[in-house]
Amino acid sequence: MxxxxxxxxxxxxxxxxxxxxxxxxxxxxxxxxxxxxxVGGDPKSRHxxxxxxxxxxxxxxxxxxxTLYSARQKCPDLLIVPPNYELYMKCSNVMYxxxxxxxHLVQRYSIDECFVDYTQSEDLFGDPLKVAYNISNRIxxxxxxxxxxxxANNKLLxxxxxxxxxxxxxxxxFPNEIEDKMWKLPIDxxxxxxxxxxxxxKNIGINTIGDLAKADGFHMKSYLKSHGFxxxxxxxxxxxxxxxxxxxxxxxxxNSTTMHYDVSDRREANLVLLSLAEMVCMRLRNKNAxxxxxxxxxxxxxxxxxxxxxxxxxxTDSTNVIYKHVKKLFDEVWKLEPIRHLGVRVGELCGxxxxxxxxxxxxxxxxxxxxxxxxxxxxxRYGRESIIRGAFLNSGLKPIVGGVGEEEYQMMxxxx
DNA sequence: TCTGGGGTCCTAGGACCC
DNA sequence: TCTGGGGTCCTAGGACCC
Numbered sequence: 001m002x003x004x005x006x007x008x009x010x011x012x013x014x015x016x017x018x019x020x021x022x023x024x025x026x027x028x029x030x031x032x033x034x035x036x037x038x039v040g041g042d043p044k045s046r047h048x049x050x051x052x053x054x055x056x057x058x059x060x061x062x063x064x065x066x067t068l069y070s071a072r073q074k075c076p077d078l079l080i081v082p083p084n085y086e087l088y089m090k091c092s093n094v095m096y097x098x099x100x101x102x103x104h105l106v107q108r109y110s111i112d113e114c115f116v117d118y119t120q121s122e123d124l125f126g127d128p129l130k131v132a133y134n135i136s137n138r139i140x141x142x143x144x145x146x147x148x149x150x151x152a153n154n155k156l157l158x159x160x161x162x163x164x165x166x167x168x169x170x171x172x173x174f175p176n177e178i179e180d181k182m183w184k185l186p187i188d189x190x191x192x193x194x195x196x197x198x199x200x201x202k203n204i205g206i207n208t209i210g211d212l213a214k215a216d217g218f219h220m221k222s223y224l225k226s227h228g229f230x231x232x233x234x235x236x237x238x239x240x241x242x243x244x245x246x247x248x249x250x251x252x253x254x255n256s257t258t259m260h261y262d263v264s265d266r267r268e269a270n271l272v273l274l275s276l277a278e279m280v281c282m283r284l285r286n287k288n289a290x291x292x293x294x295x296x297x298x299x300x301x302x303x304x305x306x307x308x309x310x311x312x313x314x315x316t317d318s319t320n321v322i323y324k325h326v327k328k329l330f331d332e333v334w335k336l337e338p339i340r341h342l343g344v345r346v347g348e349l350c351g352x353x354x355x356x357x358x359x360x361x362x363x364x365x366x367x368x369x370x371x372x373x374x375x376x377x378x379x380x381r382y383g384r385e386s387i388i389r390g391a392f393l394n395s396g397l398k399p400i401v402g403g404v405g406e407e408e409y410q411m412m413x414x415x416x
Numbered sequence: 417t418c419t420g421g422g423g424t425c426c427t428a429g430g431a432c433c434c
Numbered sequence: 435t436c437t438g439g440g441g442t443c444c445t446a447g448g449a450c451c452c
Contacts, residue, residue, distance in 0.1 A: 014452090043417050051420080064452095067418040110423095110452045194450050226426070227449075256421065295445095303419075307446065341420090402421080 005128050006243060007116040008150040008158035009099065009135070011091075012167035014112035015039040015052035018091045019081055021144035036060060037079040040068050045260045046340075051083055055167065088112075094143055102131065107243045115155055117243035132170045140168070156239035157182075159191055178237045183210030192231050200224065209235050249349070250287070255279045255402025256343030262301045264338045266331075271397050273326050274389065276344040279402040281319040284346060285376060290315035291346035294322055296329045299341035307343075308333040315350055318368040322346065 011017060016039050020032035036057040041047030048068040060075040072078055092111045099106045102125060105117035118128055125131050132149045139147055146168035150161025153174060160182055161173035173181055188198045190209050204223070206212050212220070213235035220228035233239065255276045263269050273296065284291060295309030308329045316322060326344055378387045388399035 041420065043419095046418085047420055048418065049420055065420085069418045113452075192450060196449060251424065254422070258420065305447085309445065311444075343421090345422095 002119060003153050005118040005122060006152055006155050006158040007118055007128070007132060007135075008109075008152075008155065008162040009095070009114045009116065010148045010150070010159075010162040011095070011112040012146045012148060013052050013054060014091075015083060015088055016054050017145040018088050019052075019084065020054075021091075022084075022087055025144065032079065032081065035079060036062075036075050036077060037081065038062065038068075038071060039083050040071075040080050042082065043068055046258050091143070091145070095139060095147075098135065098138060098142070102135065105243045105245060107245065113159075115158065115243045129170070129172065136168070136170060154237070154239040155241055155243065156191060156234050157237050163189070173237075175237060179210070182237070183208060183213060183235075185209050187212055190231060190234055192227070192234060197224065197227070197231070252293075252345055252347035252349065253280050253283050253287075253291075254343060254345030255283075256297065256341060256345075257401045258299075258341045259339070262338035262340055263342075264336075266334075268395075268397070269330065269334070269339060269342065270327055271391060271395055272342050272401070273330060273344060274323055274391070275397065275399055275401040276342065277323040277326050278319055278389075278400045280344050280346055281317060281322055281372070282376060282379070282400075283403070284317045284349075285372060287349075288352060289349045290317050290352060291322070292348035292350065293346060294325045294329065295345045295347070296326055296333075297341075297343035297345070298330075298334060298339055300335075301338040301340050303340070306333060311348070315348075316365075317372070318365065319372055320368045321365070 013033070016032060016037065019039055020037075024031060033054050034056065035054065036059075037054045038050045038057055039052040040050050050062060050064050050066050050068065050071055053062050053064060057071075057075065057078060060071075060078075062071045062074055062078070068080060088111055092108075096106065096108060096114060099114055099116050103116050103118055103121045105120070107115040109115055118125075118131070121131075122128065128151050132151055136147055136149055139145065148162045148164075148166050148168070149170045150158040150163070151170070151172045152158040152161050157173040157178070161171040164171040164173075164181065171181070185208060187193055187201050187206055187208055188195075190212070193201065200223075201207075201212065204215075206215060212232060215232065217229060217232045220232040222228075224231070257272065257276065259272060263272065292315045293309060293311055295307055297305065297307040299305045310325060310329060312321075312325065322344075375387055379385075384400050392399040
């Protein structure tokens with residue numbers, strides 16, 4: 001069988017590069033990429049973390065996910081710009097459309113990462129390395145930002161290759177290069193080795209990817225269960241997963257929010273849950289799907305996190321029905337403490353062909369369906385907040401919270 | 417005025433059934 | 435008076451990714 005050729009394309013400091021590019025194209029003379037700068041949220045509304053950093057900012061040991069407060073301690077002159085997700089979605093889309101010219105098999109792994117299966121395209125476009133340079137140059141010239149491209153025989157190695165040296169680089173990671181290029185890397189640079197697994201591996205003397213590769217696979221499996229076996233395979237460059245196109249079924253839809261202040265009042269918490277449920281249900285209906293599982297999550301002011309879920313008899317997409325369950329779930333677990341963060345999620349999605357009537361209240365459900373449909377179409381035409389629930393008037397709360405932009409494409413559909 | 421949001425997958429323990 | 439074990443479903447929580 002023919003060896004597969006897989007590309008992994010990764011935008012360098014994505015949010016920051018896109019922000020920099022946009023600003024340059026709109027008359028700014030300052031390139032954010034050349035100074036210590038970050039894209040970050042607003043601490044006033046308690047969203048103050050780093051979402052992306054420039055390479056000069058990285059030199060101050062500023063890390064993605066850390067607080068702006070701590071970043072400013074490290075670098076007082078740090079330039080902070082707010083995120084603009086709509087712009088990022090657009091940038092992601094144009095890059096995707098360029099990649100689609102080179103293969104029909106392109107998988108969007110996240111907003112700034114794609115896998116391309118180049119195997120069938122080789123006869124048409126030729127040498128993978130040359131084509132990768134061609135893609136990289138086109139993105140730079142036509143779109144204004146740089147990418148890293150990894151080339152290998154499977155997705156895992158392509159992804160590892162694209163992480164090797166940044167920015168604006170192309171690397172291969174073929175089987176004969178694994179030892180040289182990958183095994184000497186520290187173990188936490190391996191995909192799927194995170195902060196909890198790192199100490200467990202260090203405990204048994206595994207410090208590099210090579211150490212793990214040479215360890216015993218069965219031992220790893222008994223030590224860390226299926227995850228141990230997975231990362232042992234990864235360390236050895238083994239991965240058979242396929243580059244998948246867009247039609248992957250999504251498993252769940254959720255939205256959550258950190259409130260500007262801690263909420264201790266049940267009525268207020270209910271309103272926030274309603275605004276989240278509104279968004280989740282709109283997305284659900286937009287997908288033409290029904291949900292069987294409903295869950296809520298709470299993070300209190302001590303950052304303690306807990307959740308509660310229930311399964312319902314007949315799958316639904318009704319905002320009213322889902323919100324009723326959400327309220328009940330909340331009352332069942334809330335410990336009357338101040339709440340920092342609330343989330344609503346639905347899962348066990350199915351298509352409408354599986355819809356079963358529930359005997360009770362069929363008339364009421366039908367009414368709900370008509371209302372949802374009308375509200376959705378008004379919002380689609382006149383904007384999200386053109387029609388809102390009366391309860392939000394003068395509440396000081398946003399009537400709809402969350403969302404993932406216009407196009408809902410699948411991301412992170414599985415491990416790889 | 418320090419700590420986001422959106423996902424997927426796995427596991428442990430309890431309930432329940434035969 | 436002894437106290438099985440396999441299977442499935444459900445739930446909560448945790449690990450990982452970007």
